[in-house]
Amino acid sequence: MSDPQRLDRNVPVTSSSSQRPLDGVVVVETSSFLTGPFAAMMLADLGADVIKVEPPGGDGFRKFGHNRDGFGASWTNANRGKRSVVIDLKTEEGTRRLKNLIATADILVENWRPRVAASLGLGQDVLGSLNPRLIRLSINGFGDTGALANAPAFDSLIQGRTGIVAAEGRNGKPAVTPFNMVDKVTGVFGVQAILAALYEREKTGRGGHIKLPMLDVMGYFNFPDMFQHRTFEGDTSAWKPPASQVLETSDGFVVISPANGAQMSKTLNAIDRPQWKDEFKQMRDPVAMAEEFFRRVSEVVKERDTAFWLARFEALDVPAAPVFSLDEYLNDTQVQNNRVFEFVDSPVGPIRTARYPATFDERRLAARSGPPSIGEHDQDIGGH
Structure with missing residues (x-):
């Protein structure tokens, strides 16, 4: 793992902190929207020191949707537990500073379109020579080759191309599954791949490059049940939606x-x-x-x-x-028994957070801190 002395680790800690599996691991995250940030947030919950690199003015997703004082709720929920630095990658000084951070990190998480990294002077050959132990996760929509390599990729677009919108439809009307399912599933697969790469690095001493197209993720994730009628060679059966398990009662x-x-x-x-x-x-x-x-x-x-x-x-x-409402779920006695949620401080007051769902020898990994303000840790973190 990285030498703890190579970066100043002023990681905010609350009383919910404890020994965590990824203590000592340093992650540099340059991503936006939800795929990369959600993956990096999970790594933070597992103990990693996640340094979020934001452009001047902050991550463009910060104010998206329901928000309080410029902190979008979705952004807040995917970026808690991290430290923020502002780096302008359109300048030579900014690129130099990011390279300095990467040189002492364990993991880089980015979700640029395939050609962006090279255009910034941060191609895989450069990163590999800069830090041979670095594990690089590149999340994109469709892969780095083919007709769609540089096409825009958002959750609903991937749903449309992978059969989800058609399968979710009823009475002939297609429907998008809400709540960014593709983005979050991709983030989870990203963490799984990173953990596998960390284990491999323990054996080889070298990092590597992980490519994770959202299109491929959903093929793997959906296949076991959604594609039952295309599992056996030559099967041309028509797809049928499963019978609804939701039953109407006299009052609900x-x-x-x-x-x-x-x-x-x-x-x-x-x-x-x-x-x-x-x-x-x-x-x-x-x-x-x-x-x-x-x-x-x-x-x-x-x-x-x-x-x-x-x-x-x-x-x-x-x-x-x-059939609970969202509030009924939050107040469910079993949810409270399991201590799924708790509040932590943030720049806009206390926020509800969901703890990492697994426990490790009865250790519960609750959120260590809220989301950072833009560039909040510029002075704490090296790379200048």
């Missing part, structure tokens, strides 16, 4: 998820329709059977209220859940 909704024959049998017992079991057993097409099963169950569930069905399903061991 519930979700059920009977995953096997025994659980489907319990569901029929719960709705007092055990006589249907033999009919379903005779159905040879599992997809058609599932559609008919949920259609019939939904008609019965409409007759009673949500509280009745949740209690009934629980009593008969049917996998079921309420």
Whole structure:
């Protein structure tokens, strides 16, 4: 790992801090929007010292969407726990300073379009010779070759090209999955790749270049279930949307998820329709059977209220859940039991944060600090 003396590590620490798996690892992040920042934020939660390099005026995504005093909530949630420096990469002095930071770092996270790094004098040959132990993560939309190599890449565009928008649609109308699913999934894969590269570096002593196209990520992520009808060679079956597991009650909704024959049998017992079991057993097409099963169950569930069905399903061991609002989820007793969220200080007052979901020998890795102000750590961090 990097020598702790090579960079001044004035990392903000709160009482929630503890020993973390990536303590001592230095990350330089030059990315914007959500893919790279989300990956780097996860590395910060795991203990890395993440230095966010921002242009003059700050990351252009800082004020995006719902915000308070210039701190966009999405930006805040993807950039907490980091330190910020302002570097103008359009100047020779700025490029020199970034190179100085990279020379003593373990990891570089960037999501420039493929040709941008070379245009800045930061091509892979330069970075590799500058710091042979550096692990470089390059996130882009479509890869660095091919007709789309330099095309703009945003979450919804990748969804459109990877079948998600078509598959999410109902009644002939396509629909985008909200909440930047592609960006966040790509960030998680980026962290996974970085951790694998860190392990490889322990064996070889050398870093390397990781290329991570969003297009490829979603192919890997979606394939196990979305592409069931294209798994077997020669299969030309039509894609069918899965039967809805959301059931309307007399006063709301519930979700059920009977995953096997025994659980489907319990569901029929719960709705007092055990006589249907033999009919379903005779159905040879599992997809058609599932559609008919949920259609019939939904008609019965409409007759009673949500509280009745949740209690009934629980009593008969049917996998079921309420349909919570976002606020109901935040206030759920199990969420509180697990201590998923807590508040930390920030330049705009206390902010709610979600802790890293895994625990390490019972250590909970809560956020160590809020997001930085623009250039807040210019004087603390070297590279001048």
